Amino acid sequence: MIVVAGGSGIRMGTEIPKQFILLNGKAILLHTLERIAEEIEIENIILVLPESEIDRWVALSSGTKFENLKCALGGATRYDSVKSGLKLIDKDALVGIHDAVRPFVSQNTIASCFKMAEEKGSAIPVVELKDSIRRVFTGTSRAKDRTKFRLVQTPQCFNAARIKAAYEKPNKGNFTDDASVYEEAGNRIHLVEGNNENIKITSPEDLKIAASFLS
Amino acid sequence: MIVVAGGSGIRMGTEIPKQFILLNGKAILLHTLERIAEEIEIENIILVLPESEIDRWVALSSGTKFENLKCALGGATRYDSVKSGLKLIDKDALVGIHDAVRPFVSQNTIASCFKMAEEKGSAIPVVELKDSIRRVFTGTSRAKDRTKFRLVQTPQCFNAARIKAAYEKPNKGNFTDDASVYEEAGNRIHLVEGNNENIKITSPEDLKIAASFLS
Numbered sequence: 001m002i003v004v005a006g007g008s009g010i011r012m013g014t015e016i017p018k019q020f021i022l023l024n025g026k027a028i029l030l031h032t033l034e035r036i037a038e039e040i041e042i043e044n045i046i047l048v049l050p051e052s053e054i055d056r057w058v059a060l061s062s063g064t065k066f067e068n069l070k071c072a073l074g075g076a077t078r079y080d081s082v083k084s085g086l087k088l089i090d091k092d093a094l095v096g097i098h099d100a101v102r103p104f105v106s107q108n109t110i111a112s113c114f115k116m117a118e119e120k121g122s123a124i125p126v127v128e129l130k131d132s133i134r135r136v137f138t139g140t141s142r143a144k145d146r147t148k149f150r151l152v153q154t155p156q157c158f159n160a161a162r163i164k165a166a167y168e169k170p171n172k173g174n175f176t177d178d179a180s181v182y183e184e185a186g187n188r189i190h191l192v193e194g195n196n197e198n199i200k201i202t203s204p205e206d207l208k209i210a211a212s213f214l215s
Numbered sequence: 216m217i218v219v220a221g222g223s224g225i226r227m228g229t230e231i232p233k234q235f236i237l238l239n240g241k242a243i244l245l246h247t248l249e250r251i252a253e254e255i256e257i258e259n260i261i262l263v264l265p266e267s268e269i270d271r272w273v274a275l276s277s278g279t280k281f282e283n284l285k286c287a288l289g290g291a292t293r294y295d296s297v298k299s300g301l302k303l304i305d306k307d308a309l310v311g312i313h314d315a316v317r318p319f320v321s322q323n324t325i326a327s328c329f330k331m332a333e334e335k336g337s338a339i340p341v342v343e344l345k346d347s348i349r350r351v352f353t354g355t356s357r358a359k360d361r362t363k364f365r366l367v368q369t370p371q372c373f374n375a376a377r378i379k380a381a382y383e384k385p386n387k388g389n390f391t392d393d394a395s396v397y398e399e400a401g402n403r404i405h406l407v408e409g410n411n412e413n414i415k416i417t418s419p420e421d422l423k424i425a426a427s428f429l430s
Contacts, residue, residue, distance in 0.1 A: 126349065130417055132367035132392040134341065134406075141365065141406055143395035149364075150356065152347035177347040180358035191349075191356055196420050202345055205411050205428075212427030213420075 001040045002085035004048045005029055005100030006074040019100040020056060024214050028201055031103035033066055039110045048085040050074045079171045082178060086167055089160050094118055096155035097178045104197040104213055110155060112192040117157035124179045125194030126150035152177055153194040162187050216255045217300035219263045220244055220315030221289040234315040235271060239429050243416055246318035248281050254325045263300040265289045294386045297393060301382055304375050309333055311370035312393045319412040319428050325370060327407040332372035339394045340409030341365035367392055368409040377402050
């Protein structure tokens with residue numbers, strides 16, 4: 001499992017990248033790794049970090065079970081970071097790619113994704129929309145049927161050879177997840193049910209929500 | 216402002232409708248009404264309730280500033296409930312329609328909606344997506360560009376004559392909000408920035424989130 005921790009603190013209004021913000025006294029990244037480690041052996045976890053954050057990680061992980069975690073250096077974009085992590089993955093494996101700031105992924109979500117990916121070559125967790133949705137156009141918008149859409153979470157799991165090949169193509173620049181990279185390369189994406197708590201922590205409100213999930 | 220409280224407790228796994236569930240010791244509906252009353256005079260608020268919940272409301276509101284709130288009886292569907300509330304609205308007014316289970320709408324969101332609706336005839340609050348999104352088809356799905364979509368909140372505000380006319384048309388059955396009814400009748404929807412805390416409380420996780428917003 002590749003855990004992508006490339007984020008900066010800009011959106012959160014903090015100086016440290018959001019994966020290092022404390023939640024109940026512990027960095028979000030450690031919460032996420034602990035959850036992942038319930039399902040995946042630690043030697044099969046790869047952490048992708050910006051070079052500027054390596055010292056912080058070494059200090060944070062020292063003395064924990066993650067202190068010898070395999071790390072890869074992140075790049076300028078999420079695309080580059082994932083590509084860097086994928087270089088450490090054997091092509092005959094299955095690989096999951098997970099956001100470091102999603103500490104509430106359930107064991108069931110992780111297990112379902114790997115099971116489906118093993119059968120079908122890919123699997124990503126999705127949830128239904130609770131709010132109505134609109135498509136925006138320049139100067140206007142139009143209601144869409146929310147039952148025809150799904151919100152996408154992680155881990156996104158793939159046949160390693162195929163996702164590695166997909167990431168060898170030039171970055172088209174508008175990918176927001178790995179499934180769209182995989183799909184763009186001509187592969188088929190399969191969906192599994194995610195869990196509603198599996199939020200991406202990107203704003204101060206999300207931090208409050210995260211604290212409530214821990215209490 | 217019409218506050219639509221037609222929900223049943225089925226999705227929440229409770230016996231009482233979700234608008235009556237307690238949050239910090241107070242029914243969600245009362246939290247919502249108090250927030251609305253910071254911006255709108257109480258005599259301009261109309262509560263739409265299922266007939267079966269009137270006794271509960273009378274008991275709950277007794278002794279509060281909402282005990283003489285104008286009420287309308289809800290119908291079998293949300294469409295019928297909104298239509299029932301609209302009958303009490305003067306056609307020359309502006310009307311907002313708000314979900315009873317969205318207690319965290321900001322004063323700024325309410326004010327922006329009414330201001331834009333006064334200028335343009337309609338306004339609804341929307342927020343950007345944080346997760347990637349996919350369109351599902353029978354047996355398959357496809358990544359979509361999340362920057363081209365918005366999640367829709369309430370209050371949704373309209374020229375009263377036009378929204379009343381829109382609700383006089385037959386219910387096509389697939390409307391999940393008032394904006395889509397208004398738009399289907401040939402009117403134009405205008406968007407304003409909503410607030411991220413303005414969630415719709417529909418699940419047990421949402422209740423935890425709501426509690427964290429109050430703390």
